[in-house]
Amino acid sequence: MSDLPEPVSFHTALEKFLDHLRSQKRSTATTIAYGSDLEQLKKHLDERRITQATTVRTEHLETYVEYLATQNYTPKSISRKINSLKTFFKFLHREKIVPENPAHPLTHPKYETKPPHILTPAEVQSLRDAARLDIRISAIVELLLQTGMRISELANLRVEDIRKNEIHIGVLENNPARTIPVSRSASVAVQNYLAVRPKVTDPHLFVTKTGRPLLVRNIRTSIDRYFKKAGVKDAKVNDLRHTFIAHQLRQGVDPELIHKHVGHRRLTSTQKYLEYITVDVVETHTRLSEL
Structure with missing residues (x-):
C-alpha cells in the first residue's frame, strides 16, 4: 500500500482552508484576502493543467512567483501573496492533505519598509x-x-x-x-x-x-x-x-x-x-x- 495521500483537487483543498479560517474566527476581510490570493494561484495552475493540490510542487510555486514579478506587483505585494501560499500549504500539510509543504522553501523578495505615517x-x-x-x-x-x-x-x-x-x-x-x-x-x-x-x-x-x-x-x-x-x-x-x-x-x-x-x-x-x-x-x- 502507498503512504501517499488521496488526490485532492485544489478547489476542495481551498474550501477546506477557508472553512478552517472561518472556524478560527478570522475576520471576513482576512478570509477574503486569502481566498483572492489563492484563487489567483489556482487560475495560474489551471492554465498549466495542474488541478490537484496534491501535485503542486515547489517549482510550480517558484514559477508563479516569477510570473507575479512580471505583472507589476510590488515586492511588498508579492511578499504578502507568498505568505498566503505558505499559510495555505502549511495547513494542507498539517491536515495530511499533501505529503509535504511545497511552499516552505519559498523566499520573500526584499523591500524597504516605509515608516509609519504619524499624523500631526x-x-x-x-x-x-x-x-x-x-x-x-x-x-x-x-x-x-x-x-x-x-x-x-x-x-x-x-x-x-x-x-x-x-x-x-x-x-x-x-x-x-x-x-x-x-x-x-x-x-x-x-x-x-x-x-x-x-x-x-x-x-x-x-x-x-x-x-x-x-x-x-x-x-x-x-x-x-x-x-x-x-x-x-x-x-x-x-x-x-x-x-x-x-x-x-x-x-x-x-x-x-x-x-x-x-x-x-x-x-x-x-x-x-x-x-x-x-x-x-x-x-x-x-x-x-x-x-
Whole structure:
C-alpha cells in the first residue's frame, strides 16, 4: 500500500482552508484576502493543467512567483501573496492533505519598509473637525485615536463590550482578548453615538441605518472620505493606530504597557516606533496619555 495521500483537487483543498479560517474566527476581510490570493494561484495552475493540490510542487510555486514579478506587483505585494501560499500549504500539510509543504522553501523578495505615517496634531484636529457632525464617525475616530485598536477589532465590538471607562476586545484573528481603558473624550463620543444608534437587535456597536453591522471596508471608506474632506493627504485609517502609539511613546509611556494595550504580539513591534519620534519627557509613565 502507498503512504501517499488521496488526490485532492485544489478547489476542495481551498474550501477546506477557508472553512478552517472561518472556524478560527478570522475576520471576513482576512478570509477574503486569502481566498483572492489563492484563487489567483489556482487560475495560474489551471492554465498549466495542474488541478490537484496534491501535485503542486515547489517549482510550480517558484514559477508563479516569477510570473507575479512580471505583472507589476510590488515586492511588498508579492511578499504578502507568498505568505498566503505558505499559510495555505502549511495547513494542507498539517491536515495530511499533501505529503509535504511545497511552499516552505519559498523566499520573500526584499523591500524597504516605509515608516509609519504619524499624523500631526493639526491633522488630527482637522480630521475631528471634518467629522464633527457625523456622530457615528466621530465616535469611530475617537476610539481609534484614543485606544489604538485595530479597525477589525473596532468593527467587531458589541454594545455589551462598552463598559464604564473601559472596553473589552474579544479574541480576533489569533489575537488574545483584552480589556483596555478608554479616555474621557472617547467615552463621551461613544455615549453620544449610543444615544442616536438605531434601535436594532444586532449586537454590534457600529451599525448602518438599516441595522446591519458596519463592515471594515465601510469604516475604511468613510474615514478616507473624511481625511479627504479635512485636507489630510496620503492618510489611511491605520494611521490613527500609528498616531496613538507614537503619541504615547512621546509622552514617556512605558512601551510594555503600550504593547499590551494595542495587542502587539511582540514588544519589538511597539519599540520600532521609537525610530521615528522624539520622546518629549525623561521619566517613564505607567498611565496612557489622552490624545
